[in-house]
Amino acid sequence: xxxxxxxxxxxxxxxxxxxxxxxxxxxxxxxxxxxxxxxxxxxxxxxxxxxxxxxxxxxxxxxxxxxxxxxxxxxxxxxxxxxxxxxxxxxxxxxxxxxxxxxxxxxxxxxxxxxxxxxxxxxxxxxxx
Numbered sequence: 001x002x003x004x005x006x007x008x009x010x011x012x013x014x015x016x017x018x019x020x021x022x023x024x025x026x027x028x029x030x031x032x033x034x035x036x037x038x039x040x041x042x043x044x045x046x047x048x049x050x051x052x053x054x055x056x057x058x059x060x061x062x063x064x065x066x067x068x069x070x071x072x073x074x075x076x077x078x079x080x081x082x083x084x085x086x087x088x089x090x091x092x093x094x095x096x097x098x099x100x101x102x103x104x105x106x107x108x109x110x111x112x113x114x115x116x117x118x119x120x121x122x123x124x125x126x127x128x129x
């Protein structure tokens with residue numbers, strides 16, 4: 001029986017050592033917060049989505065501007081309408097009627113020359129006091 005005890009490997013305790021725990025925590029921290037960690041990856045993916053959205057908006061705006069350019073190159077009536085509305089241009093031989101802007105009636109300023117009816121009311125109310 002003593003021979004069996006000598007051939008058995010010594011039992012190791014399953015208690016983790018300090019260095020083992022430290023190494024696992026270090027690897028976990030690097031996996032979460034490192035340059036290629038989960039947090040960084042989430043930030044980069046959000047930034048990528050934002051950039052892709054901006055790119056999509058710019059492409060649609062670019063497409064609209066290209067169609068506007070094409071319309072201005074090919075549609076004479078559109079150019080004429082813009083020239084008339086925005087630049088105030090007219091064709092040769094056209095008559096242009098210009099009217100002065102409508103004036104608002106002047107505001108009545110309260111002064112000492114109140115209408116006679118109001119003056120009579122003011123005299124009677126002053127006499128009552």
